[in-house]
Amino acid sequence: xxxxxxxxxxxxxxxxxxxFVLLGLxxxxxxxxxxxxxxxxxxxEMTRQASEFGVNVVITPDAGGLAFSYGGxxxxxxxxxxxxxxxxDVTTVASVSxxxxxxxxxxxxxxxxxxxNHKKAMVVGANLQEEFTIKPWLRLKNDNExxxxxxxxxxxxxxxxxxxxxxxDLSRQxxxxxxxxxxxxxxxxxxxxxxxxxxxxxxxxxxKEFEVYGILAESGNGExxxxxxxxxxxxELLNRPDEITVIEMAVDYSLSSEEKLLSELEAxxxxxxxTSMRQETLRRDEMLTRLVRFGMTISVLVLLIGMLVxxxxxxxxxxxxxxxxxVFRALGFRKLDIAKLILLEGLLISIGGGILxxxxxxxxxxxxxxxxxxxxxVVQWHFSTIVLAVxxxxxxxxISSLYPAYSAANQDPVEALRFF
Amino acid sequence: MSEIMISINNIIKTYxxxxxxxxxxxxxxxxxxKGESVSVMGHSGSGKSTLLSIIGALNPPTSGxxxxxxxxxxxxxxxxxxxxxxxxxGFVFQQFQLIPYLTAHENVMLPLTTTRRSNKEKQExxxxxxxxxxxxxxxxxxxxxxxxxxxxxxxxARAIVNEPPLILADEPTxxxxxxxxxxxxxxxxxxxxxxLTVLMVTHNPDNVKYLSRTIMMKDGRxxxxxxxxxxxxxxxxx
Numbered sequence: 320x321x322x323x324x325x326x327x328x329x330x331x332x333x334x335x336x337x338x339f340v341l342l343g344l345x346x347x348x349x350x351x352x353x354x355x356x357x358x359x360x361x362x363x364e365m366t367r368q369a370s371e372f373g374v375n376v377v378i379t380p381d382a383g384g385l386a387f388s389y390g391g392x393x394x395x396x397x398x399x400x401x402x403x404x405x406x407x408d409v410t411t412v413a414s415v416s417x418x419x420x421x422x423x424x425x426x427x428x429x430x431x432x433x434x435x436n437h438k439k440a441m442v443v444g445a446n447l448q449e450e451f452t453i454k455p456w457l458r459l460k461n462d463n464e465x466x467x468x469x470x471x472x473x474x475x476x477x478x479x480x481x482x483x484x485x486x487x488d489l490s491r492q493x494x495x496x497x498x499x500x501x502x503x504x505x506x507x508x509x510x511x512x513x514x515x516x517x518x519x520x521x522x523x524x525x526x527k528e529f530e531v532y533g534i535l536a537e538s539g540n541g542e543x544x545x546x547x548x549x550x551x552x553x554x555e556l557l558n559r560p561d562e563i564t565v566i567e568m569a570v571d572y573s574l575s576s577e578e579k580l581l582s583e584l585e586a587x588x589x590x591x592x593x594t595s596m597r598q599e600t601l602r603r604d605e606m607l608t609r610l611v612r613f614g615m616t617i618s619v620l621v622l623l624i625g626m627l628v629x630x631x632x633x634x635x636x637x638x639x640x641x642x643x644x645x646v647f648r649a650l651g652f653r654k655l656d657i658a659k660l661i662l663l664e665g666l667l668i669s670i671g672g673g674i675l676x677x678x679x680x681x682x683x684x685x686x687x688x689x690x691x692x693x694x695x696x697v698v699q700w701h702f703s704t705i706v707l708a709v710x711x712x713x714x715x716x717x718i719s720s721l722y723p724a725y726s727a728a729n730q731d732p733v734e735a736l737r738f739f
Numbered sequence: 740m741s742e743i744m745i746s747i748n749n750i751i752k753t754y755x756x757x758x759x760x761x762x763x764x765x766x767x768x769x770x771x772x773k774g775e776s777v778s779v780m781g782h783s784g785s786g787k788s789t790l791l792s793i794i795g796a797l798n799p800p801t802s803g804x805x806x807x808x809x810x811x812x813x814x815x816x817x818x819x820x821x822x823x824x825x826x827x828x829g830f831v832f833q834q835f836q837l838i839p840y841l842t843a844h845e846n847v848m849l850p851l852t853t854t855r856r857s858n859k860e861k862q863e864x865x866x867x868x869x870x871x872x873x874x875x876x877x878x879x880x881x882x883x884x885x886x887x888x889x890x891x892x893x894x895x896a897r898a899i900v901n902e903p904p905l906i907l908a909d910e911p912t913x914x915x916x917x918x919x920x921x922x923x924x925x926x927x928x929x930x931x932x933x934x935l936t937v938l939m940v941t942h943n944p945d946n947v948k949y950l951s952r953t954i955m956m957k958d959g960r961x962x963x964x965x966x967x968x969x970x971x972x973x974x975x976x977x
Contacts, residue, residue, distance in 0.1 A: 320848040320861055325841070332840035646836045649797060650850045650897070651825020653818050733798045736832065 322656065326663040333636065337668065340632045344672025345679050347618075347625025348712050352680025352704060354614030357688045360696035375596040376581075378412065378566040378588065380404055402590045404563035411587050412566060417580040423569040425449040428550060430557040430564070432524040440510060442524065443545045444553020447499060453569050457542060459505065459533040501552050503532040509543040511535075522546070525556055572597065622715065630719035633665060637727045644727050645736035654728040661724035662717060669716025673709030680708070743809075744905055744936045745771040745794060750803035752789050752959075763789040764800070765959040771952075773808075773904070776927070776937040778947050781956035787940050788909070790956070794938065795828060795907050796820045808904060825850055829898030829935075831908035835890040837882040837897075843869060843889075844878040847896045854901070868896040872926060888919035895926060899935070906930065908939040912946060924949040 330337050382401040387394045409426045428444040451457050499505070504524075506516050511534045516522060520531045529548065537543055554560050570580065577595065584593050637644070644657055652660075684698045752764040763786045771777050779787045792798035793805060799813045806812065807827060815823060824830075829850075837846045847865040856864070869875055872892040882890055891911060898906055908927070912920035920943070928949045931937050939950065947953050955962040 320845055320852050320858070322852060324845065325838075325849075325852070328840045328845070642836065643838060646832065646838070647849070648821065649795065649824060649830050649832075651821050651823075652853055653821045655818075656853050733792050736797075736836075 322660050323663055323667070326660055326667060329640075330664055330667060336632055336636055340629050340668050341672050341675065343625040343628030343632070344669060344712050344715060345676040347622040347715065348673055348676025348708050349679035349683060350614075350621040351618040351711065352677050352708050353683040353688075354611075354618050355704065355707075356681060356684035356698045357696065358611050358614065359701075360684070360688060360698045363699065364696050375572075376568040376570050376584075377594045377596070378404065378408070378568070378584070379564075379592050379594070381590050381592045403559075404566060404591065405561050406563065407561075408588055408591070409563060409566060412568070412584065415580070415583040415587055417575055417583055420570050420572070420574045420577075420580050421568055422571050423449050423453050425453045425567045425569075426550065426563045426565075427567065428553045428557065428559060428562055428564050429545075430553070430559065432546075432556060433526075434514070435523045440514075440524070441545045442553055442557065443547050444550040444557075445547060446550055447505065447547060450547070453567055454542070456538050456540070458536050460508070460536040499532055499549055500530075501549060502527075502529050503548070504529045505533050505535060505547040506531055507535050507543040507545045507547075508537040510546055527556065622711075626715050626719045629665070629668070629716060630722065633661065633720050633723040634726065636664075637661060637723045640727075641730060642736060644730050645732045645734075648730070648732035649736065657730075658724040658728040661727050662720050665716040665720025665724070666713060669712040670709060672716065673712030674705070676712060677705045677708035742772055743770055744773040744775070744807065745769065745938070746804075746806040747790075747794070748804045750790070750793060750800045750805060752786075752793065752798070753801045763959055764793075766803070767959075767961055769954065769961060771936065771938065773936055774931070774934060775952060776931040776950040777939070777952045777954060778950045779938065779940045779954045779956060780942070780944075780947070784958075785956040786959040787956045791907055791909060791938070791940050795830065796824050825854070825901065827903050827905060829901070829903040829906040831891075831894050831898045831906065831911050833910040834914055835882070835887075835894040837890055837893055839882050842879045842881055843874060843885065843893045843896075846882070846893055847900050849897060850901050864900055865896070868900040869893070871899065872896045886919075887915050888922060891915060891919070891923050892926070895923070895930075899930065903935075905936045905938065908937065908941075910941055910943075911939065912941070912943055917945070920945070 380401050380403050382398045384396040384398055386396045404426070406426070409424060412421070412424055415421075425445060427450070430442055431439040432442040434440050504522060506514070506522070511517070511531070514522065516531050516534070518531055518533055522529045522531060524546070535542055535547075548556070554562060570577070577597065581593060581595055647657060647660070648654075681698065681700065688696050688698055747767060747769040750764050750767045751762065754761045754763055765786075767786070767790060779790065781787045789798065793800050794807070796807075796812050796815075804811060804813075807823075810823065810827075812820065812823065837843075838849065841849070844862070844865050847868050848861050851861040851864060854861075866875065866878060869878060869892075872895050874889060874892050874896065877885065877889065880889075882893070885893065895911075898908075906927075911927070912923055915923060924946050927937055927939070931951075937950065939946070941947075
């Protein structure tokens, strides 16, 4: 017989006490696991959303900004010392150490070009295959497409999901065909409507004639008001050779550390401003922050209460076993043996409480996570979380059992027995 | 090798309670030979329990010296005294003091729990001890599944399992009927005949006949031979 035989037998005999201690641990650990899992699932969901969006890192020129205020009336911010991006910056981006994470780099030049009627239109110079890949919602509208468009609209009535999938497929089909000559442009739906352009129309920009290759289907985004052409053509047309307004990128976060890539980019391009959509999303999601803070506060409180329950129950168990401990001491158990006996009980309960608490927490996260955060989330089962949960439970159990163990070990055997 | 098992020299034990000092033992000296079986008798408060706890290495005296088998008990550290109890002493407590959630077999194994013996060896030793007290067929019974006499036998088996030279018993028949009490005393007598030294605190004069010597205590000291004679006569008359 070993000490653990005594501990196990004692725990099994005092089932109600065991249940109380286990509950203390299960609730404490369960709360932490559920909060942790829900937050983890939300972060994953945000990453997934950011990845699906296509563009997730944007590089823009760094510039000073100053807002003028006149008696409480503030004018829009005025930018100064704008150091424009160049083609060289695009090459630099493509050569950072974590470049395997960057799936697509789409540099763009944006500017206003004069139309025939002296009005101005927003011109965007880009590599259109990359632009269409990075923005999967972009697609051309032509006669064939129009039919497909009708089908899509019909499908849309059946369900949004079907529509988005078909749109994506269409944009992919178009990609291979998308090759503009230097005198061809693609016009956004709003611009086409206001300028009365259709596919094949001729458009004059800065005195130069361009053929309309296609019209973009309405997207509800800024692209509706833009006129797309090749990057080099735009640089020449706007007389801004080598210049880039913005570099948009699609990054696969699953390959390596996002922070590493961003810091590499920041080091390589010190004169730029690098914005990660995912980090931005995470930073801006106040609900997440609030949930994390609230959840962690509750978790710590529940954990403390759990520790108190474990400690008090263990202590009352030691008090009840005064005579028994006296017998052990009289039979030759050392003080350390008595302390080990109590700590072993704490350890056994903790391991059980940790595992059950983990399962309870995951159950809560799975079934109420969606209710808690108000969106669909997928809770992941991580081995590291169970290790963390059991480790935390052991820490809690042992800390709570320390005083009862000390108290038991220091009981005076004569007082404990009172038999002589 | 010394023939003396217990040597007590001028033991004084003072308790402090609520600012008052109570002298439980007032200079007790005593010598018990190996192989003797001795009963300690006396009224409540006479100091016999205190004396037994001091001999049991559980309660340091205020002054005086006690040696068991030549070992000065209270010169040992607390932990060494725990080892000493395990190796040299077998305790039989009042009301058995069995652990209710352990079987008879496990209860008997308790003194062996913290030894370095193998599990198999511990099981064999415990089984052998239970056979010695006539309970070889009730190894897996819990205490509440045993009669009072059987529980006492388990307690005795637990006291002898590690083969200590000295058994300390406190009112072992106190909660047993006369017939069972006699059976238990016969068992003590048998163990004594096998070479164990027995020191027993008892109120029951019937137990005395199973033991080789009786010591009477009163008000924290041992009665001398004449006083013992008078006390015994008074008890007999009463």
